[in-house]
Amino acid sequence: MTTVAAAPRVLVFSTNNISDPGIDLAGSSHLHYPPGAVVISLPCTSGIKPSWVLYALQRGFDGVFIASDGDECAYLPDCSERSARVVSQAQALLSEAGIDGQRLKIAAICSVCAEPFARQIRQFCDDLSRLGSGELVA
Amino acid sequence: MAKVVEAARAEPGVVVAREAMFTCSDATQSEIVQDITDNQLDGLVVASCSPKLHTLTFREVARRAGLNPYQYTQVNIREQCSWAHTDDPQGATQKATKLVRAGIARTALSEALHPLDVETTPRVVVVGGGVAGLRAALGLSDIGLEAVLVEREEHLGGLVASLGPMSPHGRSGHEVVARLVEEVARRPGITVLTGAEVVSKAGTYANYHLVVKRGDELLELDAGQVIVATGAEPYQPAEGEYGYGLEGVVTLPQFEALLQAGEGPVAYQGRPLRSVAYVYCVGSRDEQHPYCSRFCCSATVHAALQLAARNPGVSQYHLYRDLRTYGSNEALLSQSRQRGSVFVRFADDDPPEVTRGTTDGGLQVTVRDQLTAGEELRVAADLVVLVTGLVPHDDPGLVRALKLPVGRDGFYNEVHPKLRPVETVVDGVSICGTCQGPKTSAEAVTSGLAAVALAGALLKAGVAQLDPQVAKVDPVHCDGCGTCVASCPFGAISMVDGRASVDPAGCKGCGGCVPVCPRDAIDLKGYTDAQVRAAIDALAQGVLA
Numbered sequence: 001m002t003t004v005a006a007a008p009r010v011l012v013f014s015t016n017n018i019s020d021p022g023i024d025l026a027g028s029s030h031l032h033y034p035p036g037a038v039v040i041s042l043p044c045t046s047g048i049k050p051s052w053v054l055y056a057l058q059r060g061f062d063g064v065f066i067a068s069d070g071d072e073c074a075y076l077p078d079c080s081e082r083s084a085r086v087v088s089q090a091q092a093l094l095s096e097a098g099i100d101g102q103r104l105k106i107a108a109i110c111s112v113c114a115e116p117f118a119r120q121i122r123q124f125c126d127d128l129s130r131l132g133s134g135e136l137v138a
Numbered sequence: 139m140a141k142v143v144e145a146a147r148a149e150p151g152v153v154v155a156r157e158a159m160f161t162c163s164d165a166t167q168s169e170i171v172q173d174i175t176d177n178q179l180d181g182l183v184v185a186s187c188s189p190k191l192h193t194l195t196f197r198e199v200a201r202r203a204g205l206n207p208y209q210y211t212q213v214n215i216r217e218q219c220s221w222a223h224t225d226d227p228q229g230a231t232q233k234a235t236k237l238v239r240a241g242i243a244r245t246a247l248s249e250a251l252h253p254l255d256v257e258t259t260p261r262v263v264v265v266g267g268g269v270a271g272l273r274a275a276l277g278l279s280d281i282g283l284e285a286v287l288v289e290r291e292e293h294l295g296g297l298v299a300s301l302g303p304m305s306p307h308g309r310s311g312h313e314v315v316a317r318l319v320e321e322v323a324r325r326p327g328i329t330v331l332t333g334a335e336v337v338s339k340a341g342t343y344a345n346y347h348l349v350v351k352r353g354d355e356l357l358e359l360d361a362g363q364v365i366v367a368t369g370a371e372p373y374q375p376a377e378g379e380y381g382y383g384l385e386g387v388v389t390l391p392q393f394e395a396l397l398q399a400g401e402g403p404v405a406y407q408g409r410p411l412r413s414v415a416y417v418y419c420v421g422s423r424d425e426q427h428p429y430c431s432r433f434c435c436s437a438t439v440h441a442a443l444q445l446a447a448r449n450p451g452v453s454q455y456h457l458y459r460d461l462r463t464y465g466s467n468e469a470l471l472s473q474s475r476q477r478g479s480v481f482v483r484f485a486d487d488d489p490p491e492v493t494r495g496t497t498d499g500g501l502q503v504t505v506r507d508q509l510t511a512g513e514e515l516r517v518a519a520d521l522v523v524l525v526t527g528l529v530p531h532d533d534p535g536l537v538r539a540l541k542l543p544v545g546r547d548g549f550y551n552e553v554h555p556k557l558r559p560v561e562t563v564v565d566g567v568s569i570c571g572t573c574q575g576p577k578t579s580a581e582a583v584t585s586g587l588a589a590v591a592l593a594g595a596l597l598k599a600g601v602a603q604l605d606p607q608v609a610k611v612d613p614v615h616c617d618g619c620g621t622c623v624a625s626c627p628f629g630a631i632s633m634v635d636g637r638a639s640v641d642p643a644g645c646k647g648c649g650g651c652v653p654v655c656p657r658d659a660i661d662l663k664g665y666t667d668a669q670v671r672a673a674i675d676a677l678a679q680g681v682l683a
């Protein structure tokens with residue numbers, strides 16, 4: 001079943017004002033993480049559609065990492081709860097599709113969380129390598 | 139880079155793909171305008187640095203070329219690609235190719251968006267009446283904007299109001315504040331509310347409604363912008379920290395008060411001071427407060443000069459880790475050396491110890507001097523001054539009312555310390571002075587004036603443009619369930635003829651309503667379902683090495 005995967009491909013959802021600056025800072029500090037991680041930035045974590053997570057995994061990503069605003073969101077006071085709801089709905093979609101829930105991860109990344117971001121991505125890539133390739137579509 | 143350009147050129151819909159050394163330079167900007175007009179292009183993708191830096195630059199380039207600014211996409215191949223993967227050039231090149239493809243895919247699905255023009259309210263609420271807030275209020279009045287200064291205490295002036303002669307200029311803090319307060323009182327365009335606090339902010343871009351509580355009174359104010367200048371507070375040492383709690387161990391503010399207590403020789407408990415030790419960086423540059431408080435080295439050296447003048451023959455020992463008497467304060471440092479101050483450097487992990495001395499009432503400070511090969515020195519002192527820095531206020535009420543972004547150090551966060559130094563991510567709210575981090579008085583005032591310039595740029599034009607990247611409801615798919623109406627804390631969605639409808643002036647563009655719609659009928663413009671899926675497709679595609 002599992003093929004020996006090349007470097008894992010990770011889709012990161014970040015947010016324009018909070019986690020994306022943190023990810024920028026990781027780059028400006030030359031903190032390395034695998035280049036298989038690519039970022040789509042949105043205004044706010046609460047705006048992620050659960051179906052996008054499933055779609056990304058079906059299109060060949062090995063994992064989806066939500067770099068969330070946590071409590072720093074400037075829009076929504078209940079952003080953390082909303083993001084948690086997005087994640088649990090996405091998990092439900094994954095389990096329906098027979099995809100391992102460990103392929104979705106969420107962590108709050110603040111605007112200066114450069115080191116935590118790089119570390120989380122490295123760790124997530126390691127975990128995904130252990131899970132094997134996410135080849136789900138023929 | 140050439141490989142990335144080549145791959146981009148091969149993408150469907152791409153007419154021109156080129157490489158530039160400095161894409162933001164005037165020359166390249168002109169080339170882009172030329173390309174767009176020559177080829178009548180309807181989309182622009184710039185792959186360079188982070189969108190935080192030059193999105194506005196290239197929106198303007200698009201506009202000059204007659205292209206809708208929202209049909210331009212910035213792709214970050216520097217901070218999020220080349221700089222992050224300096225250990226894997228090939229991987230970085232492949233990633234850049236994918237990122238550019240995703241940008242192209244997203245742009246191909248972009249639609250022209252038109253910002254809504256709104257009239258602005260030519261009044262600014264300044265929260266906090268320290269030097270930064272006072273100077274900001276005057277600056278606003280200088281440029282013809284109305285200012286309302288909201289101060290929590292009964293008196294204006296903040297920390298500077300309690301200071302005597304200040305570094306570097308030697309003018310007394312009371313006088314500095316008195317002059318500002320007098321000038322503020324003279325200006326008809328400035329209203330001062332003391333004993334007052336902001337309790338809420340609502341409204342839309344450049345037209346906010348604030349509620350201010352003064353005693354039992356609730357006042358309503360309209361404002362186009364809010365400037366937060368709430369300052370910081372001196373660090374309070376813990377009992378036992380460098381002997382704090384022992385008779386004769388005082389903080390910098392307490393020492394300042396002592397200097398002001400009378401004329402002639404400075405005395406503690408009735409006895410003129412003959413020997414004083416200063417311990418620097420107390421409550422700064424430690425694990426809990428990793429920052430430098432900026433003003434304290436200079437303020438201390440300045441205070442030591444006053445003491446030397448008033449108590450001839452006094453011995454002064456400055457125990458420091460690093461000295462930051464920058465700018466014109468450097469001259470104060472030289473002077474204090476000439477006047478006999480002794481500077482002893484201790485190591486971060488080997489702090490001095492303050493104990494009760496052997497003689498009555500005296501103190502003893504033990505320190506290992508790094509500059510004389512770690513020699514242990516014992517200093518007998520009448521007074522030990524802990525040079526305490528600034529810590530952030532804990533002000534949950536204001537943070538909640540204005541949704542202020544609090545950084546990890548507890549100070550409020552600007553968007554970018556160099557490029558957007560007084561703006562916050564919250565629209566209509568800027569910050570200045572020491573609420574954003576420790577500063578000297580002059581630096582606090584400078585940032586206050588920067589906030590004035592920002593408010594002027596926004597409000598003097600009379601009209602502002604709202605970001606058109608707002609939510610929209612597809613009326614065909616909407617079944618009128620109202621889930622989104624309840625989910626919007628800004629009240630921007632309402633039911634019109636049984637269908638949800640978004641007020642573009644009230645929508646903040648967060649997209650929080652998008653995933654709550656059970657019918658998938660809401661899109662955030664600029665981040666539509668089709669655009670995100672197209673970007674995912676492009677990013678998931680393999681890349682040939």
Ligand SMILES: Cc1cc2nc3c(=O)[nH]c(=O)nc-3n(C[C@H](O)[C@H](O)[C@H](O)COP(=O)(O)OP(=O)(O)OC[C@H]3O[C@@H](n4cnc5c(N)ncnc54)[C@H](O)[C@@H]3O)c2cc1C
Pocket residue numbers: 265266267268269270271288289290291293294295296297298301303304305306334335336367368369370371372390391394433436437440531533536570571572573577578579580582
């Ligand atoms: C002992 C000491 C010595 C110093 N010596 C020097 C020196 O020699 N040279 C120098 O350049 N700098 C010196 N400083 C630093 C200087 O005090 C600061 O740079 C300056 O006070 C910053 O001004 P500010 O307006 O930003 O803040 P502040 O002075 O802190 O003023 C903030 C104001 O906001 C008000 N406020 C707070 N919260 C609210 C709220 N929620 N609503 C309404 N109002 C609110 C406060 O009551 C206060 O009036 C010294 C500081 C200390 C503590």
